Amino acid sequence: MSPQTPPFPEASRNSPPPQSHDATPHSRPPGAPPEPPEVAALLARSNRLGSDPRNTNYAGGNTSAKGTATDPVTGQPAELLWVKGSGGDLGTLTASGLAVLRLDRLRALTGVYPGVEREDEMVAAFDYCLHGKGGAAPSIDTAMHGLVDAPHVDHLHPDSGIALATAADGERLTLECFGDRVLWVPWRRPGFQLGLDIAEVRRTHPGAIGVILGGHGITAWGATSDECEARSVEIIATAQRFLDTRGRTDPFGPEITEYLPLPGDERHARAAALAPAIRGLASTDRPQVGHFTDAQAVLDFLAGAEHPRLAALGTSCPDHFLRTKVRPMVLDLAPSAPLPDVLDRLRVLHAAYREDYRGYYERPDRVLGAGGGQAGPAPGAQAAGHARGPDHRRRIRDRPGHGGAAGGRGRVRGRRRQGRARSQEGGRADRLP
C-alpha cells in the first residue's frame, strides 16, 4: 500500500442515485477511493446502453462488473461485485449509484438459501455482504449478477427481447431466433431463485451468451465489459431482425379513417388545448408534469382498429409497470371531436380509471370465466398473495390454467407479473430492480 493511500478509504452509503439527466457522468464523492478500471468501464457501458431506449426502459435493467480490490482490513485482495443499485437509471448511472458487495459472501448465501418460498428474505441478507458501507442499496436483481459466473453481466428490458419473452410461444420463438446461443428461462419473478436459474444456464451451456427471461427481459454476460455490451446489443438486434421478418405487418389492425391523425398544426393546437385539463386530472392526488409525443409509432397505434383492445392488455413487463401503471387510459373519441365533448369525456374516463385502479388493489381475488379475456388469476391476486404469504401464493401458482394451453399462457403469466409489480409499486417490496 503506498504511503499516499489512506489505509481505510472513506466508504459512503450514498443516498439514492441521482435521477436527473444533468448528472455528471462518473462523478465521485470527494474522498472516495480511486475507481478500479472495471468500474469506469461498467459506468461507460451502462450509460451507453441506458441512453438508447431500444435497449431498456427508463430506470429499468441493471449492469454489473466483478473485480478485485484491496480489503483495507486485511490488506489482502478481495473479490467484489459492483452492480447498479436499487431504482437507479442506467443512462445516467454514476459511481454513487453502484452497490458494492463482497463476492465470497454473496456466493456463500447459496448455502443458507431457504428455498423459493422464502426467497424474499434474501434481500435483507445482501446487507451482510456489503463492502465497506456498500454504496447504493442493493437491488432485488443483485443475486442474478452475483451468482452468474461471468466478470460482466447486463440485465435489460429491450422492446425486441420483451416481444419474444412475452409471446405465448416465446420459448419456441427464442429457439428459432437464437438456436443455442441464447437460451430460454421460464418466467419467475425477480429474486434469488431467478439468479440461481440463470446461473445454472450459464454453468450448463458454456457456449451461450445470454438468456431470454420469460415474461421479463434479457440477461447477457461476457468476459470483458466490451464483450458483454456487444452480446447485449447482439441479442437485441437479432430479436429485432427476427420480428421485422416474422412479425405481422399490421399489428395494430386496419386503419380507422376517423381516427387518422389531424394535420400537424391542428394536432399540436388540440394537444395544447387539452394539456391543462389532462395535467389537472393527472394531478388529482399530487402535482404531476407531463410529456406529449406524436411520434409516428404513437399515431399509427391510435389509428389502428385494435388499439382499444391492445391498450387494455396493459404493459407486458413488470419493470415497465412500475413506471407506467398497469395500462393507459384511452380517450375513445376521434381526434376531431368537439373540444367540450372531449373535456367532458376525459373527466368521465378518468373517474372510471381511478375506480378501476383502486379496485385492482382492493380486490382480494377474482373468479374468472373460461376462455374469455380474463383467463387466469386476477391482477390483484399475486399482490394479495404476496401480502398473505407463501401458501396463498402457492395456491395461485398451482391453479388449473397456469401453464396451460399456449394461447392463454402468456396472458396468465402477464397478470401474475403485474400483480407482483403492483406489490412493489405499493411499497410492499422495498427493493426496486
Ligand SMILES: [Zn+2]
Ligand atoms: Zn428486470
